[in-house]
Amino acid sequence: MRMPLTQGELEKLVHALSMEFFHKPFIDEVSFNARLRTTGGRYIPSKRKIELNPKYLTEIGREEFEGIIKHELCHYHLHIEGKGYKHRDPEFRQLLKETKSPRFCGALPSIEESRVKHHYECVRCKQVYNRSRQVNIKKYRCGKCRGKLTKV
Template sequence: MTNDELQNLVEEISLQYFQKPFQHKAFFNPRLRTTGGRYMLRSHNIDINEKYLKELGVSELIGIIKHELCHYHLHIEGKGYKHRDAEFKQLLQKVGGPRHCTALPETKRNQRTLIYSCSRCNLTFKRKRRIDTKKYVCGRCKGKLIFREELRQGT
């Protein structure tokens, strides 16, 4: 799907579900990593993460577009457009949009666990981030930490 096709899809969804035109730009943003889409308050444009279309399909993309259009139309009308606002929740439920997008399978696959142990008491530590073993020591006995192994999940 190209940016022009996305623009047309967003305009169609806006008219079909909100009965209001979408008069700004919608485009794929390759820099988005952790979110399905983003509504820009100043420019009123909508950025969409293309990975959601590729990995989860058109139905997920339509849900993300509905969610971002809720932000868009409520903000333009001067109503509560934030996730916590009752007007946002009501409109989202009315149009059938998701409150949060589904997590990408890729992010689950690339998780790692680093295993450290204490040289004195053999206590094992599991961490997601690397520890500087020259700076940190065991919390139980103040012994030196030793890196043991790195476990990858789903590879």
């Protein structure tokens, strides 16, 4: 898999976002990690390193990817300052709001498509239901209008 940005371009992007939104330099290590499966990125406090999933840049786009970088920079800067840098900490949540960083990243389209295997539709209101597991259409009804479901 070809990386969408070179290592130098990635470092410049992270440093620029750090200066723009946090007014502090990013002086540690950042890299792509294509083995990340369920997340857009992670901050490793013991190494002071940010790892980013390149699939988010190629599949969802640069804007979403920059949001992931800002999220990881929130962890990074709070950790360096000795403040609460974990998801449950109030300092972390406040910094996310101040920098307009996303709290979570959405699922990758390639993974989301592979999870959905069964498609159902309500006969009455045409509501569509996509499920990874099969639904017993004799037992379950539409949650919107109580109509019968059919497999599409």
